[in-house]
Amino acid sequence: MTPDQKHDLEEGLAFSPRFGADGLITCVTVDAGDGALLMVAHMNAEALEATLKTGIVHYWSRSRSSLWRKGDTSGQTQTLVELRIDCDQDCVMALVRVGGDGGACHTGRRSCFYRRVARQGDGFALEPLLPSFH
């Protein structure tokens, strides 16, 4: 990438999402109400386009290798409030309103980030966060 191309990517207003070699871009999904981090998933070009065109967040499921309209089975539909993109356009941020019970994690929790790393002896272990923190 030339310096001019880098500058356009970072400072320009052209929407040029950069998918990885696997055809995917990382999506960080936060609650539009309070900014809480809910989940991190991936989109291919089709999922990104479907998200922008329908206003309902779609991902690419790597485990099922299929387009995945979040909430189709769980009811936890994510309505897109805003989509942001990062400096070098290889990551997007979806600000969403969550339907159903308000959760985003397949384990039933609101957020996928429900454990923190804590020192344990010479190593590290996980500690569950209180439900009010995630």
Next chain:
Amino acid sequence: MTPDQKHDLEEGLAFSPRFGADGLITCVTVDAGDGALLMVAHMNAEALEATLKTGIVHYWSRSRSSLWRKGDTSGQTQTLVELRIDCDQDCVMALVRVGGDGGACHTGRRSCFYRRVARQGDGFALEPLLPSFH
């Protein structure tokens, strides 16, 4: 992965970060003060361990192929307040206190997510957010 292994990964308290085929795990970095999303980057096992052992966030720079202690040149050191991990342990969340001028993006902005996607004619373009939003 067997159902038992999946259950242990999701509900257990063993810290078992799962690095991708490229040896990297995605890290979502937020400001510990207000939860604002600052940046998304990657860690290899060495960067993750250095982060936990020193309390200063280290990443793996994919462009430079080197361990990267954020802030060494910019002064924007990230002090780790808490590290969380997601349900299937393939993504971490770093809650940080930012040193220097408080920014995280190499463009000089606080957050890398300073533009949003907006409809433009039949397609989409970017719009800069007001500095107060990022």
